[in-house]
Amino acid sequence: MAKTRQIIECVPNFSEGRDMAVVKQITDEIEACEGVRLLDVDPGEATNRTVVTFVGEPEAVVEAAFRAVKKAGEVIDMRHHHGEHPRIGATDVLPLVPVSGITLEECAQLARKLAERIATETGIPCYCYEAAALKPERRNLAVCRAGEYEAIPEKLADPAKAPDFGARPYDESIARTGCTVVGARDFLIAVNFNLNTTSTRRANAIAFDVREKGRPERIGNPITGEIRRDENGKPVMIPGTLKGTKAIGWYIKEYGIAQVSMNITDINATPLHAAFDEVCRCAEARGVRVTGTEIVGLVPERALIDAGKHFLRKQHRSTGIPKEDILDIAIKSMGLSDLRPFEPKEKVIEYLLDAGKDGADKLTALTVKGFADETLRESPAPGGGSVAAYMGALGAALGTMVANLSAHKPGWDDRWEEFSRWADKGVELEAELLHLVDEDTEAFNRIMAAFGMPKNTDEDKRLRSEAIQKATLFAAQVPLETMKASFKAFEICKAMAETGNPNSVSDVGVGALAARAAVLGAGLNVKINASSLKDKAQAETLINEANNLMAEADKAEREVMKIVEKLIHN
Numbered sequence: 001m002a003k004t005r006q007i008i009e010c011v012p013n014f015s016e017g018r019d020m021a022v023v024k025q026i027t028d029e030i031e032a033c034e035g036v037r038l039l040d041v042d043p044g045e046a047t048n049r050t051v052v053t054f055v056g057e058p059e060a061v062v063e064a065a066f067r068a069v070k071k072a073g074e075v076i077d078m079r080h081h082h083g084e085h086p087r088i089g090a091t092d093v094l095p096l097v098p099v100s101g102i103t104l105e106e107c108a109q110l111a112r113k114l115a116e117r118i119a120t121e122t123g124i125p126c127y128c129y130e131a132a133a134l135k136p137e138r139r140n141l142a143v144c145r146a147g148e149y150e151a152i153p154e155k156l157a158d159p160a161k162a163p164d165f166g167a168r169p170y171d172e173s174i175a176r177t178g179c180t181v182v183g184a185r186d187f188l189i190a191v192n193f194n195l196n197t198t199s200t201r202r203a204n205a206i207a208f209d210v211r212e213k214g215r216p217e218r219i220g221n222p223i224t225g226e227i228r229r230d231e232n233g234k235p236v237m238i239p240g241t242l243k244g245t246k247a248i249g250w251y252i253k254e255y256g257i258a259q260v261s262m263n264i265t266d267i268n269a270t271p272l273h274a275a276f277d278e279v280c281r282c283a284e285a286r287g288v289r290v291t292g293t294e295i296v297g298l299v300p301e302r303a304l305i306d307a308g309k310h311f312l313r314k315q316h317r318s319t320g321i322p323k324e325d326i327l328d329i330a331i332k333s334m335g336l337s338d339l340r341p342f343e344p345k346e347k348v349i350e351y352l353l354d355a356g357k358d359g360a361d362k363l364t365a366l367t368v369k370g371f372a373d374e375t376l377r378e379s380p381a382p383g384g385g386s387v388a389a390y391m392g393a394l395g396a397a398l399g400t401m402v403a404n405l406s407a408h409k410p411g412w413d414d415r416w417e418e419f420s421r422w423a424d425k426g427v428e429l430e431a432e433l434l435h436l437v438d439e440d441t442e443a444f445n446r447i448m449a450a451f452g453m454p455k456n457t458d459e460d461k462r463l464r465s466e467a468i469q470k471a472t473l474f475a476a477q478v479p480l481e482t483m484k485a486s487f488k489a490f491e492i493c494k495a496m497a498e499t500g501n502p503n504s505v506s507d508v509g510v511g512a513l514a515a516r517a518a519v520l521g522a523g524l525n526v527k528i529n530a531s532s533l534k535d536k537a538q539a540e541t542l543i544n545e546a547n548n549l550m551a552e553a554d555k556a557e558r559e560v561m562k563i564v565e566k567l568i569h570n
Helices: 020-031 058-075 104-122 149-157 172-177 200-210 272-285 301-314 323-333 349-353 368-376 384-407 413-451 458-499 502-530 536-569
Strands: 007-010 036-044 049-056 091-100 126-130 180-184 189-195 245-252 257-264 290-296
Touching: 007 058, 007 349, 020 036, 020 049, 020 058, 036 058, 036 349, 049 058, 049 349, 058 091, 058 104, 058 172, 091 104, 091 349, 104 126, 104 180, 189 200, 189 272, 200 245, 200 257, 200 272, 257 272, 272 290, 272 301, 301 323, 301 349, 368 384, 384 413, 384 458, 384 502, 413 458, 458 502, 458 536, 502 536
Parallel strands: 091 180, 126 180
Antiparallel strands: 007 049, 007 091, 036 049, 189 257, 189 290, 245 257
């Protein structure tokens, strides 16, 4: 299965917002880390604080974060820092945020390790907060930052208040750097819902209806009545309908409309589409209509994909369609282009991270003609392995096409979920096989690189031989994965031959033939590469597995074609 790339976001807050030369020294450290993309630098003069946002794969982001914290400790002197925002150190707070392919708990583990490394290698004491907290009460940032920078000497002297990592007696080094709070939190989506009203009062009412905090309970008149209070004198609140959200209503003169402005702080509890639907419902109850949605800042791809699939399901349509089509449904359904055109490449984190990478070196980026032309050239790659994987992808795609046609067939409306599930499987399988198209060429490149290693000394020869064997094993394993993935296409094709739209049964047949060609073709690559392995037992295992899959593919193809031929001739 093609692995989803792991991407995390880091949003450190540095206690300097006035001297941009100092800030640049810090951000230079971030940008120097390969695999990291700096997305935003937001300084504040009054707060004397700069919020930096960067993304990348976990290892790269953690390294960049460490370097930034180290540099901030060198160039910011907290003994002379003053600003309106609460702060505890040169790097005040540093959250890691899961974007894709990684869980919040995994980010929490990374945050703890990062905090320990910062304390060990720089001497800066660190607290852990939110999901990374080592003490329950420290999940709250305010608890970690209580008393701010000025309270550090007292906290270091009290074991109960001491940092999680790097606790030691107060000294001039700590006086200069302060402490740092490292944590992990979920991604926050800032979103405004546009209303067909200019009334701030109406917008506020809708915001209070939905936000988790809700509104104060009143005695008598629900609007003007006295606020009910508990025994401690605190207002009694009527909770709103959306967990993990904060919201207010306001009027935007620039647009001439009122908005419900919302921060979704827990996108697992309240996905973007759920917030949209609920604001629409509450707005309608108050005689107001949501005309569109404005994403403030950036959004992870999954939020839009989940939204697109949600609206497709509401329409009783298959979700097993290309990602681009799902995104388009999300954009249209939530009116993301209401105020200005919504450009995913500018608003989706993953796409920004890939900006400037045209993927021209990938076979899957080529046109159909381009792929064929590249294959026919006198270079040995791409070769049969890549073509076999592409044949498998086409087989899966044809089965998926029939599933989608069946889901949309008039009179079959009650079966759309059944076919959508098959289509979802097909989309995943196609993605896996397209990944293997390029992986096969990568396998060939590894072999060539190994053969190109020096062989001047006995040690050179030993290392070269080991590299060749390692690359050869990889070159046998990749087509074996292609075989396994391509074989899965038979399940989809058979199901569609038996239960799908009979008008498309010939397409299913072509899909099965393509899947068989993929399995048998990839099998040949397994055999030729395995035969070059010095470990004959391992080679035999690979070849036997390939032979078994080839025999099973022959059988599966015959079963599908028997159904296809019967339907064609009836």
